[in-house]
Amino acid sequence: MNDILANTEKKTAYILTLPAVLLVFSIILFPIFANIWISFKEVELKDIRIPEPRAKKIVKSISDEPSKIKILYKLRNSSLIQEIRDVSFQDKFPKNFEIENLDPRCSYKKHNLKCEFGNWPAKYKENFQAIFATNDGSKIDKKNLKSIKPKLEGKSDNILLNTRFTLKNFKKVLFENEFVDLLLTTFYYTFFGTVGSIVFGILTAQMVNQKFYGRTFMRSVLLFPYVAPVVALAYTWELLLDPNSGTLNSLLLNYQIIETPINLLGQKYIEISILGFDFKLRLALTTVIMFEIWRYFPLAFLFILARLQAIPKELYEAADVDGASPFQKFFNITLPQITAVISILFMIRFIWNFNKFEDVFLLTGGASGTRTLPINVYQQGFAISDIGMGSAVSIVIVVLLLMFMFFYFKLLGKRVDEN
Amino acid sequence: MRTKNIILFSLISTFFLIFLISIWKILATLQGLSINSFNIEIIFIFGFLISLGHLGIGDRIKSIYKSIIFSSIFVFCDGYLIQKLPIWYNVGVFLILYFFTNKINKYTFIGLKEEHSTQVILFDFLTLFGILFFSFVILFPFYMMLVTSFKTQIALLVNPLDFSINFGQDIRDLFKSYFVIFKSYKFGKYIVTSTIVSVGTVIITLLFAIPAAYAVARLNFFGKTFLSTSILIIYMFPAIVLVIPLYTIFSQLGLRNSIEGLLIVYTATTLPVAIYMLQGYFKSIPKELEEAAILDKLSWFGIITKIIIPLSIPAISSVALYVFMIAWNEFLFSLMFLDNPNSFTLSRAIQYLSGDAETPRQYLMAGSVVVTLPVLFIFVYFEKYLVSGLTAGSVKG
Numbered sequence: 001m002n003d004i005l006a007n008t009e010k011k012t013a014y015i016l017t018l019p020a021v022l023l024v025f026s027i028i029l030f031p032i033f034a035n036i037w038i039s040f041k042e043v044e045l046k047d048i049r050i051p052e053p054r055a056k057k058i059v060k061s062i063s064d065e066p067s068k069i070k071i072l073y074k075l076r077n078s079s080l081i082q083e084i085r086d087v088s089f090q091d092k093f094p095k096n097f098e099i100e101n102l103d104p105r106c107s108y109k110k111h112n113l114k115c116e117f118g119n120w121p122a123k124y125k126e127n128f129q130a131i132f133a134t135n136d137g138s139k140i141d142k143k144n145l146k147s148i149k150p151k152l153e154g155k156s157d158n159i160l161l162n163t164r165f166t167l168k169n170f171k172k173v174l175f176e177n178e179f180v181d182l183l184l185t186t187f188y189y190t191f192f193g194t195v196g197s198i199v200f201g202i203l204t205a206q207m208v209n210q211k212f213y214g215r216t217f218m219r220s221v222l223l224f225p226y227v228a229p230v231v232a233l234a235y236t237w238e239l240l241l242d243p244n245s246g247t248l249n250s251l252l253l254n255y256q257i258i259e260t261p262i263n264l265l266g267q268k269y270i271e272i273s274i275l276g277f278d279f280k281l282r283l284a285l286t287t288v289i290m291f292e293i294w295r296y297f298p299l300a301f302l303f304i305l306a307r308l309q310a311i312p313k314e315l316y317e318a319a320d321v322d323g324a325s326p327f328q329k330f331f332n333i334t335l336p337q338i339t340a341v342i343s344i345l346f347m348i349r350f351i352w353n354f355n356k357f358e359d360v361f362l363l364t365g366g367a368s369g370t371r372t373l374p375i376n377v378y379q380q381g382f383a384i385s386d387i388g389m390g391s392a393v394s395i396v397i398v399v400l401l402l403m404f405m406f407f408y409f410k411l412l413g414k415r416v417d418e419n
Numbered sequence: 420m421r422t423k424n425i426i427l428f429s430l431i432s433t434f435f436l437i438f439l440i441s442i443w444k445i446l447a448t449l450q451g452l453s454i455n456s457f458n459i460e461i462i463f464i465f466g467f468l469i470s471l472g473h474l475g476i477g478d479r480i481k482s483i484y485k486s487i488i489f490s491s492i493f494v495f496c497d498g499y500l501i502q503k504l505p506i507w508y509n510v511g512v513f514l515i516l517y518f519f520t521n522k523i524n525k526y527t528f529i530g531l532k533e534e535h536s537t538q539v540i541l542f543d544f545l546t547l548f549g550i551l552f553f554s555f556v557i558l559f560p561f562y563m564m565l566v567t568s569f570k571t572q573i574a575l576l577v578n579p580l581d582f583s584i585n586f587g588q589d590i591r592d593l594f595k596s597y598f599v600i601f602k603s604y605k606f607g608k609y610i611v612t613s614t615i616v617s618v619g620t621v622i623i624t625l626l627f628a629i630p631a632a633y634a635v636a637r638l639n640f641f642g643k644t645f646l647s648t649s650i651l652i653i654y655m656f657p658a659i660v661l662v663i664p665l666y667t668i669f670s671q672l673g674l675r676n677s678i679e680g681l682l683i684v685y686t687a688t689t690l691p692v693a694i695y696m697l698q699g700y701f702k703s704i705p706k707e708l709e710e711a712a713i714l715d716k717l718s719w720f721g722i723i724t725k726i727i728i729p730l731s732i733p734a735i736s737s738v739a740l741y742v743f744m745i746a747w748n749e750f751l752f753s754l755m756f757l758d759n760p761n762s763f764t765l766s767r768a769i770q771y772l773s774g775d776a777e778t779p780r781q782y783l784m785a786g787s788v789v790v791t792l793p794v795l796f797i798f799v800y801f802e803k804y805l806v807s808g809l810t811a812g813s814v815k816g
Contacts, residue, residue, distance in 0.1 A: 010638075012638060013638040013639075017646065028653050032656060038667070048670055204553055212550065221558060223806070227794055228561075229748040229794060231766040233791075235773055256455065323535075325535040355657030374657070381662070381663050394659070394660040405655060
C-alpha cells in the first residue's frame with residue numbers, strides 16, 4: 001500500500017515538474033553546452049542562415065490572347081555559399097487551366113504543376129516560365145493567380161551540424177585581442193562596482209535605520225535606480241554627461257570649476273596629480289563603474305537594512321549603559337552583525353557584475369577602455385559576425401563563473417559548518 | 420574641551436548648510452537663473468555665525484523668532500545684496516534656512532558638554548546629509564529625464580541650463596515630444612507589445628512554476644535535491660552566454676522577431692527564481708490542510724487550485740510583480756532577437772531611436788519616461804510585495 005502511494009507521489013511529482021524542467025533545460029542548459037560545440041567551429045553569422053530555394057511569381061498576360069497567360073518564376077538559391085540538393089517545386093492552378101509547354105523536369109497532374117530541379121549551387125538563379133490556357137475560354141483572374149504561392153523544398157547541409165572542428169577560436173581569444181587587458185578591465189569593473197555598491201548600501205541602510213520623517217518614502221526612492229529600466233537610465237546618464245551640451249559639463253563650466261568640458265564616457269585616460277604623483281585614471285571605466293554603483297547599491301541597501309532591523313535592540317541599550325559612542329556602536333555592534341550578509345552579497349554581486357552586459361553596452365558600447373568580457377561576446381559574435389569566436393569568449397566566461405561558484409559554495413559550506 | 424566642541428559643532432552644521440544651499444543653487448541654475456558662483460566663502464561665514472549666534476542667544480529669544488531673524492538676514496544678503504534674484508529663489512533659501520535653524524535648535528551649550536557630543540552631532544548631521552545627498556543623487560537623473568522631455572532642441576541649444584517648463588504654452592506644444600513619439604515612432608504599438616510580452620511571461624511562468632514549486636516543496640521523488648540545487652546554479656548563469664546559441668537556433672527555427680520567441684526565453688530565464696521563491700513559501704503552509712484534502716479524495720490539481728493558491732496569494736503576487744518587472748525591463752534578448760521595428764518592445768525601440776544621431780534628445784527622454792513610469796508606478800503602489808520579491812530573488816540583476 002505504501003509503495004503504491006509513494007509511486008503515485010513520484011509520478012505526480014514528475015508530471016508537475018516536467019514542463020518547467022524541460023523548458024529551463026532546453027533554453028538555458030542546452031545553449032550552455034551548445035556554446036562548447038560552436039566554439040570549436042569556424043562559423044560566421046551569415047553561415048547560420050539555412051539556405052532556402054525561393055521563387056518569385058510574376059503573372060503576365062499575352063497580348064491578343066485573353067484566354068492565355070504567361071507565368072514567370074524567378075528561382076534562386078537564397079544562400080551565397082551553400083548548395084541546395086534535390087529541389088522540388090509545386091504550384092496549384094484553377095480547374096480550367098491547361099498547360100501549353102511542359103518543361104521536361106515537370107509534370108502537370110490534377111491542376112498541380114510539379115517539378116524536380118535537382119541541385120542548385122550557391123547563388124544559383126534561373127528564370128522558369130510556363131504558359132497556360134483556359135479550356136473554356138473564360139477571362140483570367142490575375143490577382144487570384146498571384147495570390148497562390150508556389151511551394152519549394154530542398155535539402156542542404158547545416159554548417160552547425162557537421163563534424164569539422166578547430167582550435168583557432170580559443171587560440172585567438174587567449175593569445176590575441178589583448179586578452180589580459182580584457183580580463184583586467186572586467187576585473188576592475190566587477191570588483192570596484194561590487195565594493196562601491198556594498199559601501200553605499202551600508203551607508204544608506206544605516207541611515208534609513210534611524211527614525212526620521214519620510215522614512216518609508218526614502219526607502220522607496222532608494223530603490224528607484226534598481227527597478228527602473230536600464231535603457232531609460234543609461235540614456236539619461238549619457239545626456240547628463242555629454243561633453244557638448246550635457247548638464248553636468250554645462251554646470252561645471254557655469255560655475256567655472258572646469259575650463260574645458262570633460263568627455264566622461266568617451267575618454268580612456270585622464271591624468272591626475274595628487275601630491276606630486278601623476279596618476280592615469282581610466283576615466284570612461286570609472287564613469288561606467290559609477291553608474292553600476294548607482295544602479296545596484298539599492299540591492300545591497302535592501303539586504304543590509306533587513307539584517308539591521310533584525311539586530312536585537314538590547315545590544316545597543318547595553319552599549320549605551322556602558323557609555324559607548326555612536327562610532328564605537330557602529331564598529332563593535334552593527335558591523336559584526338552584518339558581515340555575513342556582506343560576504344554573501346559580495347559573492348552574488350561579484351558574479352552578477354562580472355556578467356553585466358547592458359549597462360556598459362548602452363553607455364559606451366565597449367569603447368574607450370570599457371570592453372569587458374560580456375561586451376566582447378557581443379562584439380565578436382555580432383559586430384564582427386564571428387559566431388565561433390563569440391562562443392569561445394562565452395566559454396571563458398562560463399569557466400571563470402564556475403570557478404567563482406566553486407569558491408562561493410565552499411565558503412557557504414564553511415559558514416554553515418561554523419553555525 | 421568646550422570651545423573645541425563649540426567650534427566643531429559650528430563647522431559641521433556650516434558644512435551641512437553649504438551643502439543645502441549648493442543643491443538649491445544647482446536647481447535654481449537649472450531653471451535658467453544665471454548664478455555663476457556658489458559664494459561658498461560667504462555661506463561659510465554666515466553659517467558659522469548663525470551656529471555661534473544660536474548657541475550664544477540660547478533660550479533668551481523664542482526659537483521661532485530666532486529662526487526667522489537668522490533666515491531673513493541670510494536671505495537679504497544672499498539674494499539681494501550679493502546678487503538680485505527672483506522671489507521664488509529667495510523663498511526657497513528662506514525655507515532652507517528655517518529648516519536649518521530648526522535642526523540646530525536642539526543643540527545647546529549644556530548639551531555640548533556631554534560625553535561623545537561631537538560624535539553624536541557628527542552622526543546626526545551625517546544622517547541628514549546622507550538622506551539629502553542620496554535623494555538628490557537618485558532623483559536628479561529622473562528629474563532631468565522628465566524635464567528634458569518637455570523642452571525643445573533649440574531651447575536647449577540656446578541655453579543648455581534652462582530646464583524651466585513654460586506651463587503657459589499650449590498643451591500640444593508642452594507634450595509635443597510625447598505626441599511625436601506616439602505618432603511618428605509608433606510607441607503605442609511598442610507599449611502594447613511590451614505589455615503582451617510582460618503579462619504573457621508572468622502568466623506562463625506562474626503556470627509552470629506553481630506545480631513545479633509544489634512538487635519541490637511537498638512531494639518526495641528521486642532527483643529532488645538535484646533539482647532544487649540545479650535551479651539555483653542555473654539561475655547564476657548570465658543571459659550573455661546563452662545569447663549566441665539561442666540566436667543561431669532561433670534564426671534557424673524562424674523564431675526571431677516574434678513575440679513567441681521572446682516569451683519562451685523570458686519564461687525560461689525567470690522560471691528558476693519563481694520556483695525558488697514559491698517553494699519557500701509553500702513549505703510554510705501547514706501540511707494538515709492538504710492531508711484533510713487527500714482524505715477528501717482531492718487530486719493534486721484540486722489541492723493546488725483549492726488550497727495552495729488561495730493561501731499563497733501574497734507570495735504569488737510578489738513573484739508575478741517581480742517577473743513582470745524583469746520582463747518589462749529586459750533588454751539583451753530584445754536587442755538580439757528583434758530587428759524588425761514592427762515587433763519591437765519599448766526598451767528595444769528606445770535603443771533603436773538612440774541609434775539615429777539625428778533623433779532630438781527630448782524624444783529619447785520622452786520615450787524613457789514612457790518606459791519608466793509604469794514600472795515606478797507599479798513599484799510605489801505594490802511596494803510591499805515587490806520588496807519581498809526583490810529580497811528573495813535579488814541574486815539576479
